[in-house]
Amino acid sequence: MLAPTSASLRSVRNLRVPGPRGEHVGDGGVRGPYWVRLLPLLAALACVTRLPSLRWPLWNPDEGYLAVQAQMLAHGGELYTTVVDRKPPLVPWLYAGTFALFGDGSLLPLKVLAVAAQLLTAVLLVSLARRRWGDGAGRTAGVLYLLISIGLNPEDAQAAAFEVFMLPCTAAAMWCADRRRWGAAGTAVACAFLAKQTGGAVLLPVAWLLWRDGAARRDAGRLAAGLGGPVLAAALLTTPAGFVFWTVTGSGAYASFTGSELHVLGRGLMNAAVLAAACAGIVGPVSRVLRIARTGAAELWLWLASSVAAVLLGFHFFGHYYLQLMPPLALLGAAALQILPRERTVRAVVVSGCACAVFLAWGLLAPRPELAHAARLAETVRARTAPDDRVLFWGMHPEAYWLADRAPASRFLTAGLLTNYSGGRNGPQVGEKYAVDGAWPVFREELRRHPPALVVDDSRGKPFAPERVPSLRRILAVGYEPVARTEGAVVYARVPQAVP
Numbered sequence: 286m287l288a289p290t291s292a293s294l295r296s297v298r299n300l301r302v303p304g305p306r307g308e309h310v311g312d313g314g315v316r317g318p319y320w321v322r323l324l325p326l327l328a329a330l331a332c333v334t335r336l337p338s339l340r341w342p343l344w345n346p347d348e349g350y351l352a353v354q355a356q357m358l359a360h361g362g363e364l365y366t367t368v369v370d371r372k373p374p375l376v377p378w379l380y381a382g383t384f385a386l387f388g389d390g391s392l393l394p395l396k397v398l399a400v401a402a403q404l405l406t407a408v409l410l411v412s413l414a415r416r417r418w419g420d421g422a423g424r425t426a427g428v429l430y431l432l433i434s435i436g437l438n439p440e441d442a443q444a445a446a447f448e449v450f451m452l453p454c455t456a457a458a459m460w461c462a463d464r465r466r467w468g469a470a471g472t473a474v475a476c477a478f479l480a481k482q483t484g485g486a487v488l489l490p491v492a493w494l495l496w497r498d499g500a501a502r503r504d505a506g507r508l509a510a511g512l513g514g515p516v517l518a519a520a521l522l523t524t525p526a527g528f529v530f531w532t533v534t535g536s537g538a539y540a541s542f543t544g545s546e547l548h549v550l551g552r553g554l555m556n557a558a559v560l561a562a563a564c565a566g567i568v569g570p571v572s573r574v575l576r577i578a579r580t581g582a583a584e585l586w587l588w589l590a591s592s593v594a595a596v597l598l599g600f601h602f603f604g605h606y607y608l609q610l611m612p613p614l615a616l617l618g619a620a621a622l623q624i625l626p627r628e629r630t631v632r633a634v635v636v637s638g639c640a641c642a643v644f645l646a647w648g649l650l651a652p653r654p655e656l657a658h659a660a661r662l663a664e665t666v667r668a669r670t671a672p673d674d675r676v677l678f679w680g681m682h683p684e685a686y687w688l689a690d691r692a693p694a695s696r697f698l699t700a701g702l703l704t705n706y707s708g709g710r711n712g713p714q715v716g717e718k719y720a721v722d723g724a725w726p727v728f729r730e731e732l733r734r735h736p737p738a739l740v741v742d743d744s745r746g747k748p749f750a751p752e753r754v755p756s757l758r759r760i761l762a763v764g765y766e767p768v769a770r771t772e773g774a775v776v777y778a779r780v781p782q783a784v785p
Contacts, residue, residue, distance in 0.1 A: 330428065336649065341687070402449050406434075410456055439648035462490070469511060472512070484595075655682065660707055679743060680745075700744070703717070
């Protein structure tokens with residue numbers, strides 16, 4: 286990108302991004318020629334950018350975990366009691382409802398819903414940008430968002446998992462707050478939190494907009510009621526104590542930064558670099574223009590800052606965490622480009638389109654060795670068990686239960702909940718003593734009451750291997766014997782009449 290001249294810099298310093306404008310005709314809905322022309326384009330772009338999601342049955346362990354949770358709920362399981370995870374309930378309920386309607390043999394309906402979620406996010410960003418800066422900025426925001434929305438490792442960007450369904454809720458919260466609909470804004474913040482805890486970070490820019498508007502006590506009450514009502518309802522529909530434990534208080538060891546600092550920092554820097562490459566078309570305008578101009582868009586910077594804080598929270602820096610940054614980045618890009626010459630907008634869209642093409646090719650062509658490994662383990666388990674047998678996969682791939690179509694022997698679907706390895710750690714703070722509080726007595730009782738027909742040790746030398754987990758080692762020694770090996774995984778069959 287060309288460096289600005291001193292004269293152009295002086296001109297930019299005197300610019301101010303236009304403040305909120307009057308509502309455009311049709312801006313509150315999808316009527317009018319503007320939306321008639323734009324919606325088909327956005328829908329087509331949303332479908333194209335999500336094409337790689339159709340290539341594989343699933344993309345990452347989060348999808349597998351959600352699929353198995355949905356099956357357990359369908360068979361009488363209770364969330365936060367016999368079906369557990371460190372996540373709020375909205376997305377597990379979405380999976381369960383979709384399976385109830387379309388069957389649990391495919392994630393295709395969820396992939397379609399993910400396309401719809403991305404399209405809805407783009408539409409809300411269009412409306413936000415159009416209200417502030419006009420029709421052109423609205424189109425730019427929507428197109429830029431969809432182009433950068435897949436700008437991460439495909440297993441992070443293409444999965445129909447928590448963040449994808451959280452994003453339209455965060456965008457809806459800003460859309461409602463921008464129109465002073467405080468009760469609806471609070472409800473949208475609650476839905477974002479109930480999709481994933483970090484979605485609640487959007488409350489910061491929403492609250493700033495409320496304060497900027499005068500912070501009337503009645504409006505603050507509406508925001509609080511809209512926020513608290515859905516969260517309280519979710520707690521009551523599950524179990525209040527379990528809801529609080531699994532979504533807020535029970536993840537202390539998981540959120541700790543101690544033990545794998547270089548490992549997680551390296552992951553964070555790598556994912557930040559990948560996202561920066563995807564946003565190459567807008568990084569220049571945002572950093573060079575909005576940093577200098579008097580923007581009048583503080584809520585957008587607060588949205589980005591709160592999203593960055595959400596990415597940092599927990600100190601794990603997984604790629605899918607970075608999806609939360611994309612909506613505010615797209616809006617800031619549109620804000621910067623609308624005060625620059627039109628050719629800069631064209632250049633930004635072209636660069637973003639080229640980056641998008643690279644990520645599309647990555648998603649369509651890259652192999653998935655871990656998915657292939659899980660599929661082969663599932664085939665082995667199917668061949669050695671009856672449909673009503675329970676099995677235990679001791680590893681980090683809960684999708685193996687779904688692929689094998691076998692019920693898990695425990696509510697703990699990964700070794701991570703029992704050893705803390707689910708934080709992506711490379712050794713320290715992994716073991717029984719770092720498990721979720723109270724997990725091992727429950728786990729041992731589950732295996733005693735319903736011994737699995739097979740135990741598949743898929744640790745493959747990782748720090749949660751049975752030789753480093755005394756309780757599991759004793760269970761295998763007393764009640765099981767190795768019967769097969771598959772790509773480094775060891776399959777144990779239950780010894781007849783033995784009770785672990």
